[in-house]
Amino acid sequence: xLALYLRDLRMGVRAGGGALTGVLxxxxxxxxxPFGVGPDLNLLARIGPAILWIxxxxxxxxxxxxxxxxxxxxxxxxxxxxxxxxHMLALTVLIxxxxxxxxxxxxxxxxxxxxxxFMNMEPVGIAATALTxxxxxxxxxxxxxxxxxxxxxxxxxxxxxxxxxxxxxxPVLIFGVTASYGAVNDPDPFTPPFLILCALTMFLAVIxxxxxxxxxxxxTD
Amino acid sequence: MxxxxxNLSGERGGEAVFDGIGFVLADGEALVVTGPNGSGKSTLLRxxxxxxxxxxxxxxxxxxxxAFPTVASACHYLGHLNAMKSALTVQENxxxxxxxxxxxxxxxxxxxxxxxxxxxxxxxxxxxxxGQKRRAAIAKLLISHRPVWLLDEPTSGLDKxxxxxxxxxxxxxCAAGGIVVAATHLPLGLQGVKTLxxxxxxx
Numbered sequence: 001x002l003a004l005y006l007r008d009l010r011m012g013v014r015a016g017g018g019a020l021t022g023v024l025x026x027x028x029x030x031x032x033x034p035f036g037v038g039p040d041l042n043l044l045a046r047i048g049p050a051i052l053w054i055x056x057x058x059x060x061x062x063x064x065x066x067x068x069x070x071x072x073x074x075x076x077x078x079x080x081x082x083x084x085x086x087h088m089l090a091l092t093v094l095i096x097x098x099x100x101x102x103x104x105x106x107x108x109x110x111x112x113x114x115x116x117x118f119m120n121m122e123p124v125g126i127a128a129t130a131l132t133x134x135x136x137x138x139x140x141x142x143x144x145x146x147x148x149x150x151x152x153x154x155x156x157x158x159x160x161x162x163x164x165x166x167x168x169x170x171p172v173l174i175f176g177v178t179a180s181y182g183a184v185n186d187p188d189p190f191t192p193p194f195l196i197l198c199a200l201t202m203f204l205a206v207i208x209x210x211x212x213x214x215x216x217x218x219x220t221d
Numbered sequence: 222m223x224x225x226x227x228n229l230s231g232e233r234g235g236e237a238v239f240d241g242i243g244f245v246l247a248d249g250e251a252l253v254v255t256g257p258n259g260s261g262k263s264t265l266l267r268x269x270x271x272x273x274x275x276x277x278x279x280x281x282x283x284x285x286x287x288a289f290p291t292v293a294s295a296c297h298y299l300g301h302l303n304a305m306k307s308a309l310t311v312q313e314n315x316x317x318x319x320x321x322x323x324x325x326x327x328x329x330x331x332x333x334x335x336x337x338x339x340x341x342x343x344x345x346x347x348x349x350x351x352g353q354k355r356r357a358a359i360a361k362l363l364i365s366h367r368p369v370w371l372l373d374e375p376t377s378g379l380d381k382x383x384x385x386x387x388x389x390x391x392x393x394x395c396a397a398g399g400i401v402v403a404a405t406h407l408p409l410g411l412q413g414v415k416t417l418x419x420x421x422x423x424x
Contacts, residue, residue: 003320014308075302078272085294086323090420132229220272 001089003167005099011070014102018063019103020029026108027060041047041120048119049129049180052112053173056133060105060140061165065158067100067148077152093145100142109133128183128190130195131155136176139201139219142208143168149215150162222248222284224269224369224400229278231264232310237263239419240277251391251401253360256419262360262404263301264418265348266371269402270298276420288324303358310330311357312340314346315364322365332360337386351378359387362394370394372403397405 012019033051034044035142071077080092116126147165151157175197182190223245230240238261246252267273269280271293281283282292305314307412315329334341336356342351349357355378362370370391376384388410391401394412403409 001321003317007313009319010313011306011308072303074306075300075304076306078270078298078300078302079304080292081272082270082296082298082333083322087321196257198368220267 001079001091001095002088004092004095008099010105012099017145018066019107020064022059022104023107023111025062025110026055028116029053029055029058030118031044034118044120045125048121049115049125049184050177051119052116052129052135053136053177053180055115056105056108056112056137057140057169057173058162059108061144061162062114062136062158062159063100063104064141064148064165065151066153067096067145068212069148069157072152076218077098077216087214090209092213093134093149093179093216094205097138097145101102101108101138105137105141109137124202125180125184129180132176132194135194135201136150136172137196139172139204140169142201142204144208145163146208146211149212149219152219154217172204173202222368222398222399223282224295224402225279225281225283226269227279229265229268229280230276231261231268232276233272233273240241242296242417242419243278243418246400246402247413248364248398248400249395250379251403251414252417253404253411253414254402254417254419255402262419263373264328266298266300266370266373266402266404270296272298282369287369292369295367296369296371297365299358299362299363300373301377301386304407305346305354305357309344309346311346311349312342312356315342315360318361321365322328322367324366325364327363328367329364331359332342332363333357335363335386335390336360338384345351352383355379356383359390363390367399369400369402372401372405374399374405375403376405376407376409398420 037044068077110131112130113126116129142160142199144165147161151160154160175193178194179190179197182193225245229242229244231238233244244252254265256262265275268275280292282289282295283335312329319325319329330342336359338353339354376387380388391411395401
């Protein structure tokens with residue numbers, strides 16, 4: 001299993017892995033917002049956490065279509081399925097998700113504090129947003145894996161994944177943004193939405209890979 | 222140890238591709254599946270591996286049920302695609318499959334030596350020629366132990382010398398009590414094999 005994690009990580013960071021695509025997209029979204037919204041610093045600070053979250057959400061959906069498609073195209077997926085008795089398929093999917101998260105989504109979390117400066121956010125707000133992103137983005141990948149497994153046979157499945165998955169990640173977005181606001185706006189609480197966010201991630205870490213495994217099993221041809 | 226198929230039917234997209242296929246293979250036996258294009262050779266192999274569902278019939282693997290509880294767990298499947306990543310080196314690819322598939326047998330460099338790719342392990346898989354890629358994929362059969370080899374056009378792209386070398390590898394596998402099921406148009410150079418002719422083409 002560690003071998004699978006390392007292989008996918010290597011694939012992600014080597015040429016053509018597409019790990020940087022997400023970060024560049026994230027950067028493009030956040031940098032254009034202040035130009036679009038205008039130089040109202042208070043407004044920027046107020047919408048900052050939400051914009052960071054939306055940018056990170058869309059950027060992490062970007063590379064999901066390759067999660068299983070790359071393995072399907074070179075025949076590796078057949079062998080991953082063939083070894084399902086040795087490594088439970090849902091566990092294999094979970095490992096692939098974690099590797100994808102490390103290679104493609106973790107850079108977004110790391111870039112988020114820097115991009116928070118563009119939005120004129122306070123240090124506490126930036127820290128809270130980065131923390132909620134760190135905890136919340138795995139959930140997007142886990143549920144995205146189910147979408148990627150359903151669309152694995154479609155050559156242009158990327159957009160379809162986003163459409164399938166977006167309704168399911170809305171709760172993650174809501175609680176992530178609520179917790180980030182809770183850290184800066186005084187009467188709003190931080191801990192309850194943050195804990196719900198943690199619970200969502202753990203819940204989807206089970207549901208997502210299981211659903212993806214079922215979809216992959218029935219999707220072979 | 223036996224691989225049994227009884228009255229097997231396969232379909233693709235709701236259309237029957239073959240039906241009534243049956244065979245029994247014991248230790249050391251090889252089955253060559255022949256037939257025209259579209260007669261269902263590849264489908265049969267995928268059905269045996271459990272990658273496609275079968276509409277009727279039964280497939281079973283009788284043997285060490287502790288180590289190999291299902292047919293799939295006892296099989297190596299070498300399909301049309303090589304299941305290797307072109308961005309990684311040959312060595313990295315093979316090490317991954319050895320760790321993932323388990324039941325390690327030959328070392329990676331020994332396996333590469335066996336298929337005539339000794340010393341090329343450091344190259345990215347994408348740099349190899351078609352025949353060399355195929356040989357690297359064949360090395361995958363050697364690095365972890367599975368009693369049943371399912372081979373789909375295993376020798377496509379191989380030159381004559383590699384053909385002979387691969388025939389010897391299959392002989393060795395059978396001699397060690399393994400089972401080979403190969404779908405092919407080309408003679409594999411195996412002696413004393415069973416043949417299954419997939420005659421009828423459904424259109």
